[in-house]
Amino acid sequence: MAKPDAVTRAAPTALHARLDAAYANSLVALLITLFIQTATVAAVLAPAVIAPAIAAAMKVPVASIATFIAIVYSSAVCAALASGGLIRKWGAIRTSQVCLLLCAAGSLCVASGVAEAGIVGAVLIGLGYGPITPASSHILVRTTAPHRLSVTFSIKQTGVPLGGGVVGLVIPPQEAAFGWSWAILSIAIACVVMAVCAQGLRAELDQERGGGPASSLAASVVAPIRLVMTNRALLALCACSFVFSGVQLSLSVNLSSYLNLDLGWSLQAAGIVLSVMLFAGMVGRIAWGAVSDARLGPRKTLAVQAIVMAGGCLATSQFHAETSPVWIYIVLIVFGSSAAGWTGVYLAEVARLAPPGQVSIATGGALSFTFFGVVFWTPLFGFVATASDGYAVPYLLLGMPLLACLVLLHRSRRGTPGK
Numbered sequence: 001m002a003k004p005d006a007v008t009r010a011a012p013t014a015l016h017a018r019l020d021a022a023y024a025n026s027l028v029a030l031l032i033t034l035f036i037q038t039a040t041v042a043a044v045l046a047p048a049v050i051a052p053a054i055a056a057a058m059k060v061p062v063a064s065i066a067t068f069i070a071i072v073y074s075s076a077v078c079a080a081l082a083s084g085g086l087i088r089k090w091g092a093i094r095t096s097q098v099c100l101l102l103c104a105a106g107s108l109c110v111a112s113g114v115a116e117a118g119i120v121g122a123v124l125i126g127l128g129y130g131p132i133t134p135a136s137s138h139i140l141v142r143t144t145a146p147h148r149l150s151v152t153f154s155i156k157q158t159g160v161p162l163g164g165g166v167v168g169l170v171i172p173p174q175e176a177a178f179g180w181s182w183a184i185l186s187i188a189i190a191c192v193v194m195a196v197c198a199q200g201l202r203a204e205l206d207q208e209r210g211g212g213p214a215s216s217l218a219a220s221v222v223a224p225i226r227l228v229m230t231n232r233a234l235l236a237l238c239a240c241s242f243v244f245s246g247v248q249l250s251l252s253v254n255l256s257s258y259l260n261l262d263l264g265w266s267l268q269a270a271g272i273v274l275s276v277m278l279f280a281g282m283v284g285r286i287a288w289g290a291v292s293d294a295r296l297g298p299r300k301t302l303a304v305q306a307i308v309m310a311g312g313c314l315a316t317s318q319f320h321a322e323t324s325p326v327w328i329y330i331v332l333i334v335f336g337s338s339a340a341g342w343t344g345v346y347l348a349e350v351a352r353l354a355p356p357g358q359v360s361i362a363t364g365g366a367l368s369f370t371f372f373g374v375v376f377w378t379p380l381f382g383f384v385a386t387a388s389d390g391y392a393v394p395y396l397l398l399g400m401p402l403l404a405c406l407v408l409l410h411r412s413r414r415g416t417p418g419k
Helices: 002-049 051-058 062-090 092-111 115-129 132-143 146-157 159-178 180-205 217-229 232-262 267-296 298-317 325-339 343-353 359-388 392-398 401-412
Strands: none
Touching (some): 002 092, 002 146, 002 159, 002 180, 002 267, 051 062, 051 180, 062 092, 062 115, 062 132, 062 217, 062 359, 092 115, 092 180, 132 146, 132 343, 132 359, 146 159, 146 267, 146 343, 159 180, 217 232, 232 343, 232 392, 232 401, 267 325, 298 343, 298 392, 298 401, 343 359
16 A cells, blocks of 8 residues: 555655746746846936936937937837747847847947947847847746736836836946946946856757748748737737837936926936836836736726826926925836836737737737837927927827727727736
């Protein structure tokens, strides 16, 4: 009778070992994708945090930071569309490493202090930023339990506000102590270090590289758009992300300049506010992901976030030089929790709706809409800010398209999975 007892005891032990290994792999995948996201976001947002200093050195208007961001995201659209083929050929980790090096090279161009080189830098940073999220989605969807997708993707997407929060705290003091060029250079170094650190995980996480039929670059670019356009539920989500991304980037890119130029705050004080807001977004991403998984579902969650963002736009537009700093912090913490907190829920739902084996392609197609929202709204925001001689009017107008998102999310909820 001893033998059956030994077998009975051994079976759970083997099962627990498999579960522990699966959990460890999932955690490693989550951490590496989180840190890669953080480094690339830092490359995108660092110039915005000290935009007045860079603009003065390059002898360009401060509002030209909107053009810089538009160029970054225009390049990101193209790179995101091509990312599915690159990930299939090279693997998600190798693709991410190349992207980190592109972001480093772009940061070096910006740090040169030459306006024309800054344009090249924006293109390189965009090419590096575009494939990062499709690559991480490709990894996470294979290592995460389905019932934890929203919260896992939300944790990974905390890399966006985390990257912005870190540069908000670190870059202004570096600019004050060593000059803005050295501050941007530190971001390039961080991207290179992250690319080196990722190498140790390539053998494990890039096992599927080289699989599937080869396709031309044109086919790789068209396939993500076709997939989104033929899936009504995906298309509705993408349309909302077009607006949400414009709100998110218009807030984070212009906040330091708004507080510095319109309200008279120092760049260091404005950087701290930006960091607090983005860290609130980091917490918000995890919280909204948990709410989506446990209670509301993705579309209801995104609808609630749209309402919060609309209120945040209205409240932010009312700031003036005499506004209490406490009130400004409260508004921006609440605003930031949604404006920087929606993408995890969104990307998890995109992954759920993607056909089997096409998560990176669906994510690339979805992000082309998301990034194009930044390309469209951020320059428009800058144009209105220049025309109105301030930032209050564009923040007010930015809240209006969010109302249309509520209608889209309500309609897409009917008869689709993941309500």
